[in-house]
């Protein structure tokens with residue numbers, strides 16, 4: 404088995420009835436994001452992990468109320484902006500996060516210049532696979548409006564490639580919903596958010612965008628790449 408092949412898993416499928424999971428997901432469609440997190444927290448307890456990108460802290464804030472103490476994972480690719488690392492520290496302090504930082508098994512290199520898919524596989528997908536070992540479910544900040552590849556994502560479903568449940572509490576949220584939540588809850592802003600970076604990933608693959616442009620158009624803007632591999636192959 405290749406350590407870096409995210410599509411290979413030898414774990415048994417999580418023990419959950421798929422019809423029941425689909426019904427729960429449909430029910431959660433019309434409920435607040437906190438309901439999805441509360442359901443997942445009660446159903447899976449310590450066997451769940453929340454993967455946070457730290458481009459904002461909306462999901463972390465919702466989780467701090469609905470699933471206090473949930474393990475939060477940050478994938479430190481070694482190519483994050485200094486502002487993102489600063490932000491992770493501030494959010495960790497503010498919420499007293501149960502934070503686990505995952506690093507790649509390889510040192511910094513130039514692969515992002517020649518093979519970004521493989522770079523993401525080594526710096527994001529493989530570290531996440533390690534973080535999910537022994538877990539039954541994971542929570543993501545994925546939203547349907549972010550990309551056509553995400554448009555049909557359910558609130559909760561079986562992540563087929565990983566054999567565990569994937570929960571997307573913010574799936575139905577628009578960009579305006581995110582802005583409203585940040586304002587209403589006085590959330591800490593990522594320092595780059597006000598500098599033209601509505602979507603923030605690694606510095607080599609993130610550019611500022613013009614006002615009004617597609618928020619994700621600054622990601623991998625010089626290639627046709629749209630996904631880092633964390634989500635692309637796991638939709639139902």
Ligand code: SF4
Pocket residue numbers: 480482515518519520522523524526527604605606607608631
């Ligand atoms: S976003 Fe860019 S730098 Fe970051 S892991 Fe992917 S290819 Fe590498």
